[in-house]
Amino acid sequence: MKKLLAFLGIFSFAIFFFGCEEEPTEPDTIAPPTSFALAVSGNDSLSLELSWDASADTVDGYLVYFDGTVIDTVTTAKKSLTYTYKPTLLGDYKVTAYKGSKESDPVSKSSKLVEDTNQGAVYWTGDSDPAHPSGYGWASDGTGATYCLTSAKAWANTDKVDFVLDYYNKTATLTIRDPFDFDPAFDHATGVAYLSTWTYDNLAEAPLSGYSTFEDVVDGGTYTLWLHNKYYAKMTVTATSTTITFKYGFQAIPGFRRLK
Numbered sequence: 001m002k003k004l005l006a007f008l009g010i011f012s013f014a015i016f017f018f019g020c021e022e023e024p025t026e027p028d029t030i031a032p033p034t035s036f037a038l039a040v041s042g043n044d045s046l047s048l049e050l051s052w053d054a055s056a057d058t059v060d061g062y063l064v065y066f067d068g069t070v071i072d073t074v075t076t077a078k079k080s081l082t083y084t085y086k087p088t089l090l091g092d093y094k095v096t097a098y099k100g101s102k103e104s105d106p107v108s109k110s111s112k113l114v115e116d117t118n119q120g121a122v123y124w125t126g127d128s129d130p131a132h133p134s135g136y137g138w139a140s141d142g143t144g145a146t147y148c149l150t151s152a153k154a155w156a157n158t159d160k161v162d163f164v165l166d167y168y169n170k171t172a173t174l175t176i177r178d179p180f181d182f183d184p185a186f187d188h189a190t191g192v193a194y195l196s197t198w199t200y201d202n203l204a205e206a207p208l209s210g211y212s213t214f215e216d217v218v219d220g221g222t223y224t225l226w227l228h229n230k231y232y233a234k235m236t237v238t239a240t241s242t243t244i245t246f247k248y249g250f251q252a253i254p255g256f257r258r259l260k
Contacts, residue, residue: 057099065093135148
């Protein structure tokens with residue numbers, strides 16, 4: 001009996017000292033996807049392609065969110081992934097990696113407009129004050145600014161201006177005008193469209209066609225702009241004599257026509 005007890009004691013000590021081989025553990029966190037981007041897709045320019053690079057970890061797949069709701073699951077072992085979606089509204093997109101019940105931090109992008117109010121004042125091109133800007137232009141991030149066009153009629157800021165304010169044929173009709181059509185010295189060509197039924201709040205899609213090189217200014221009128229064949233924007237104008245101010249919404253995804 002004493003020998004048996006001694007053996008059990010040695011066996012227990014061996015288990016305590018050497019331990020058991022531990023099972024591998026899952027990491028507490030999952031590496032998120034990378035290089036997330038949104039780009040226009042489809043012939044109608046109203047669909048978006050979401051693209052991202054795979055998580056650095058081995059995962060089961062990816063969850064695609066729109067405005068906080070999962071809209072689909074993508075399961076693939078590819079390094080570069082894409083997903084096409086046709087939204088009916090503007091909003092926020094997120095993608096996460098998941099494995100089992102664990103989910104990574106999200107990567108995110110938004111299709112919402114870059115908006116600003118009380119822009120201007122933009123003066124007509126014949127204004128005698130050289131400090132009064134007659135041109136307006138947007139950067140690719142949607143920020144806008146007024147630009148003076150003087151310099152003794154040699155014109156300035158020709159690479160920045162997206163529209164000028166002019167009188168058509170020197171008559172009493174104030175117009176929002178394509179700067180390139182106004183003078184070939186300007187780099188940017190802009191299409192302008194207008195319908196009397198448009199308001200800033202109800203204009204959901206920029207038209208595919210129907211743009212001209214100028215449109216008459218209407219107090220409270222809403223316009224769609226097709227900016228140097230890349231970006232769509234909408235603006236609602238308040239005209240005061242030979243000056244306009246306006247509210248705008250700029251779609252920073254090149255070629256994407258959804259404006260609401």
